[in-house]
Amino acid sequence: MLQEANAVTKDGLGLVVTKEFKFAEPPGELPLDCGEKLGPITVAYETYGELNREKSNAILVLHAFSGDAHAAGWHEGDSKPGWWDEMIGPGKAFDTDRYFVICSNVLGGCKGTTGPSSVDRATGKPYGIDFPLVTIPDMVQVQARLVDHLGIGRLLSVAGGSMGGQQVLEWLVSFPERVQSALVIATAAKHSPQQIAFNEVGREAIMSDPNWNNGQYYDGEQPVRGLSIARMVGHITYMSDASMAEKFGRRTGGNGHARPFGRGFEVEDYLHHKGLTFVDRFDANSYLYITRAIDDYDAGKGGTLAAAFKGLEARVFVISFKSDWLYPSYQSADIVRACKKAGVDVSYYDVSSTYGHDAFLLEVEEQSVLITSFLRKVTEEGEGI
Amino acid sequence: MTSDHGTIAHNAVIGWVEPGSSVLELGCGAGDLLARLVKERSVKAQGIEIDDGAVFACIEKGLNVLHEDVDEALHDYGDQTFDYVIFDQSLQRVVRQPDLVLQEALRVSRKVIVGFSNFAHYRARGQILLRGRTPVTRSLPFAWHDTPNLHFLSICDFRDYCDSRGMAIEQSVFFGSKGITRVAPNLTALTAFFLISKFYEACG
Numbered sequence: 001m002l003q004e005a006n007a008v009t010k011d012g013l014g015l016v017v018t019k020e021f022k023f024a025e026p027p028g029e030l031p032l033d034c035g036e037k038l039g040p041i042t043v044a045y046e047t048y049g050e051l052n053r054e055k056s057n058a059i060l061v062l063h064a065f066s067g068d069a070h071a072a073g074w075h076e077g078d079s080k081p082g083w084w085d086e087m088i089g090p091g092k093a094f095d096t097d098r099y100f101v102i103c104s105n106v107l108g109g110c111k112g113t114t115g116p117s118s119v120d121r122a123t124g125k126p127y128g129i130d131f132p133l134v135t136i137p138d139m140v141q142v143q144a145r146l147v148d149h150l151g152i153g154r155l156l157s158v159a160g161g162s163m164g165g166q167q168v169l170e171w172l173v174s175f176p177e178r179v180q181s182a183l184v185i186a187t188a189a190k191h192s193p194q195q196i197a198f199n200e201v202g203r204e205a206i207m208s209d210p211n212w213n214n215g216q217y218y219d220g221e222q223p224v225r226g227l228s229i230a231r232m233v234g235h236i237t238y239m240s241d242a243s244m245a246e247k248f249g250r251r252t253g254g255n256g257h258a259r260p261f262g263r264g265f266e267v268e269d270y271l272h273h274k275g276l277t278f279v280d281r282f283d284a285n286s287y288l289y290i291t292r293a294i295d296d297y298d299a300g301k302g303g304t305l306a307a308a309f310k311g312l313e314a315r316v317f318v319i320s321f322k323s324d325w326l327y328p329s330y331q332s333a334d335i336v337r338a339c340k341k342a343g344v345d346v347s348y349y350d351v352s353s354t355y356g357h358d359a360f361l362l363e364v365e366e367q368s369v370l371i372t373s374f375l376r377k378v379t380e381e382g383e384g385i
Numbered sequence: 386m387t388s389d390h391g392t393i394a395h396n397a398v399i400g401w402v403e404p405g406s407s408v409l410e411l412g413c414g415a416g417d418l419l420a421r422l423v424k425e426r427s428v429k430a431q432g433i434e435i436d437d438g439a440v441f442a443c444i445e446k447g448l449n450v451l452h453e454d455v456d457e458a459l460h461d462y463g464d465q466t467f468d469y470v471i472f473d474q475s476l477q478r479v480v481r482q483p484d485l486v487l488q489e490a491l492r493v494s495r496k497v498i499v500g501f502s503n504f505a506h507y508r509a510r511g512q513i514l515l516r517g518r519t520p521v522t523r524s525l526p527f528a529w530h531d532t533p534n535l536h537f538l539s540i541c542d543f544r545d546y547c548d549s550r551g552m553a554i555e556q557s558v559f560f561g562s563k564g565i566t567r568v569a570p571n572l573t574a575l576t577a578f579f580l581i582s583k584f585y586e587a588c589g
Contacts, residue, residue, distance in 0.1 A: 340461040348451045349440055370444050377447035
């Protein structure tokens with residue numbers, strides 16, 4: 001057993017641990033976009049590699065909707081490594097022999113960072129829906145405090161896909177002087193009505209589950225049904241027509257829910273499985289808060305993104321995937337267009353992939369080469385200054 | 386065009402580009418010319434290319450490149466964003482509306498460099514006249530059914546065009562089968578490169 005564990009951890013980062021950073025202790029609470037203040041705040045984060053003496057090799061990686069601080073390496077006893085382990089580690093795209101990689105769980109999350117399932121010190125009970133409304137800019141403010149805490153002024157790069165990509169955009173807009181380069185992957189400067197619509201189905205599924213109980217379910221039954229249906233919808237949007245056909249075809253499955261309609265299809269089993277396992281690792285209220293944050297986000301703050309990017313010195317690399325219909329390539333092209341108008345150094349690659357939105361986690365080989373080359377160039381330029 | 390030919394032509398183009406300037410190449414392929422301009426002229430380079438593999442190669446070279454259609458690429462840039470816009474064979478091959486794109490190029494850039502295959506080379510003329518066939522030459526080495534070229538033009542055509550649009554030809558260089566050719570280029574040149582600008586700017 002021990003030997004097996006050693007075998008799987010050998011070629012990556014090995015065992016890693018999640019650390020905690022606490023700040024915003026009253027009366028120094030963090031002011032939020034919504035006007036309320038929040039504190040104290042705990043941030044769950046992990047780091048990989050070593051920060052160099054000049055503190056010039058730090059890369060902040062930002063997770064997608066259901067991700068967490070555990071981006072790479074293994075936790076004791078886990079059967080799977082971190083969510084972007086194929087990209088982060090010695091000799092990988094985010095090469096931990098060269099770079100110091102940081103990843104933290106977002107504000108409002110449920111993986112160690114303060115969110116609606118955290119205990120409100122004032123009441124001694126979980127916040128539930130008394131948790132203040134948080135936004136993508138709030139999440140980025142919290143990340144900036146973590147980066148301060150780690151003693152880093154300017155980041156060599158910020159990188160993320162999907163919701164992580166929105167945070168990358170927000171870093172560029174909120175802290176342009178602290179970002180040397182940015183990897184903006186499979187994302188949008190603002191959600192389209194279609195994206196908002198899918199999220200609303202998810203929220204409605206949760207809130208119509210009687211167990212949701214206005215967000216106060218932490219003592220009793222969880223809104224399992226609502227949360228798992230929300231996740232099922234999510235998974236449909238993450239795949240493509242082609243990737244579903246490839247993965248499931250019309251093979252029948254053992255879907256008991258299908259009675260009296262026969263056995264149902266394998267794709268149904270898959271969605272049920274994904275829905276039910278999600279419930280074990282995610283909080284329904286976090287689902288509501290975070291989807292609201294990504295729906296509300298507008299990197300251009302009501303104006304144009306080009307105006308928000310004016311004067312930006314960071315080098316930007318935008319990546320999209322041709323079969324991604326949740327964050328279609330045109331949304332990435334819009335970001336590129338804003339860079340062109342604002343005179344920002346930009347590269348764009350639209351990857352041929354059939355995986356749909358999931359491609360940003362699955363198309364490892366091509367992305368590795370792209371990101372490796374980009375980071376090498378950014379590092380050289382940094383050394384040249 | 387053979388790679389030797391390409392290198393010689395690129396030498397000429399590189400000679401026209403002022404050190405430290407900013408360059409946009411439309412249809413930059415795998416970025417060979419841009420990489421040389423960065424190395425030899427320290428330019429700030431931006432490429433635009435639609436082919437997946439070529440864009441990938443540019444990024445591997447550390448070049449700024451955009452994976453997008455050349456015809457749509459220019460209108461998001463402000464006036465005089467670049468010092469040079471370069472078309473190396475791409476005007477005839479990938480641009481669907483050369484007139485529109487060239488005028489846009491002279492809006493976003495002070496100068497434009499255009500390289501193309503000369504359709505009026507004597508071998509091409511001979512093939513049409515004597516054999517009654519669509520010409521296949523060293524610079525136009527494709528049969529009608531597999532050519533990447535969308536537009537066919539001669540050196541005289543391009544000069545006429547520049548005249549008609551108020552574009553000044555500041556420099557030109559022509560390549561025949563044995564390198565640079567100066568005599569009767571519309572007859573002897575396989576490829577041509579022009580450095581053009583808006584007429585009133587050329588006159589100061």
